[in-house]
Amino acid sequence: MDALVEIENLKAYYRAFLYGVDREVRAVDDISLTIGRGEIYGVAGESSSGKTTLIKTIAGAIRPPLRVVSGKVTFHFAGGTQDIYAMKPEQRMALRWLHLSYIMQGSMNVLNPVRRIRHSFTDFALRHMKLGRDQFFEKVATHLQRLKLDPHLLDAYPHELSGGMRQRMTIALATILTPEFIIADEPTTALDVIVQRDVLSMIREIQHEMGSSFLFVTHDMGVHATVSDRIGIIYAGRLVEEAPTRKLFDMPLHPYTQHLVASLPRIGDVQTRPSLEGRPPSLATPPEGCRFHPRCPKRMDICMQKVPPLITVEPGRRVACFAVTGDQV
Numbered sequence: 001m002d003a004l005v006e007i008e009n010l011k012a013y014y015r016a017f018l019y020g021v022d023r024e025v026r027a028v029d030d031i032s033l034t035i036g037r038g039e040i041y042g043v044a045g046e047s048s049s050g051k052t053t054l055i056k057t058i059a060g061a062i063r064p065p066l067r068v069v070s071g072k073v074t075f076h077f078a079g080g081t082q083d084i085y086a087m088k089p090e091q092r093m094a095l096r097w098l099h100l101s102y103i104m105q106g107s108m109n110v111l112n113p114v115r116r117i118r119h120s121f122t123d124f125a126l127r128h129m130k131l132g133r134d135q136f137f138e139k140v141a142t143h144l145q146r147l148k149l150d151p152h153l154l155d156a157y158p159h160e161l162s163g164g165m166r167q168r169m170t171i172a173l174a175t176i177l178t179p180e181f182i183i184a185d186e187p188t189t190a191l192d193v194i195v196q197r198d199v200l201s202m203i204r205e206i207q208h209e210m211g212s213s214f215l216f217v218t219h220d221m222g223v224h225a226t227v228s229d230r231i232g233i234i235y236a237g238r239l240v241e242e243a244p245t246r247k248l249f250d251m252p253l254h255p256y257t258q259h260l261v262a263s264l265p266r267i268g269d270v271q272t273r274p275s276l277e278g279r280p281p282s283l284a285t286p287p288e289g290c291r292f293h294p295r296c297p298k299r300m301d302i303c304m305q306k307v308p309p310l311i312t313v314e315p316g317r318r319v320a321c322f323a324v325t326g327d328q329v
């Protein structure tokens, strides 16, 4: 695989005062993964598992109380290879929009609610394009048409568009400079199912036509099944399984992934799906050994004592579970 982004042994903790005690919240705890050129890498996990913290840490958007304890993030963009933590803040800013862009859940965060949409395009993209205004807007119109959006919408205010249309416009904005890497954080969570389908197929088309890589974060396994090429499953700040999407759904290996896949609704279902007992642990006081062991139906003694390493069980497939790999450390 031709790597675009390499994440090695990344640890990022928050400092938090909980009940008067100074603690570390281990939100990203020793994560290593590689995002290939032109692939959609999905990250799944339940609420508070560390997905947003992982995104912030990869993008180098780190502010107290979050700090990177150790690890490395390397981008292999067209301009060369960059170690994100060795870069100055202004160098990191220079990557934004041109090489790396974001699609977030709330499109209103990006589109200025009191200005016509065309201003958002000039604010973010004009200076990077080195074009006169007329040529710039010609290019924007072509891009919108390619994404099946009417260029006249540039004269609208964001509130005049439906939620789905606004999110599509945000995606057009995030992709106008054909960035190599796009981070999408729950981009369809607030949309109804039909609109969600449109937005997902738009993301797929962009990936196909522009060859961009995506880090696509959502808790929704149904969305991952539609859009992601590979999936990394995060539980309590750790990557517990990684596999190509089809394999992950056909034969999930980790008991937590098995639960996620089994709880997806299926047409014709008459039975309710069994829920997992217990709750995810506090990341300030996670359990010893495997963090999933208190809820795991396959728990063994070793799981309470040792952290299961993420082991490659076949090419492109990794899992951190003693029940699958045995004790290989």
Ligand SMILES: Nc1ncnc2c1ncn2[C@@H]1O[C@H](COP(=O)(O)OP(=O)(O)OP(=O)(O)O)[C@@H](O)[C@H]1O
Pocket: 014, 015, 016, 025, 027, 045, 046, 047, 048, 049, 050, 051, 052, 053, 054, 065, 219, 283
């Ligand atoms: N500013 C902060 N200070 C302390 N702890 C924090 C802070 N922000 C997040 N956390 C903690 O870090 C952990 C991971 O949070 P994060 O937001 O990354 O999870 P998430 O998987 O993105 O959740 P969600 O899907 O609900 O957004 C949680 O335990 C959360 O409480």
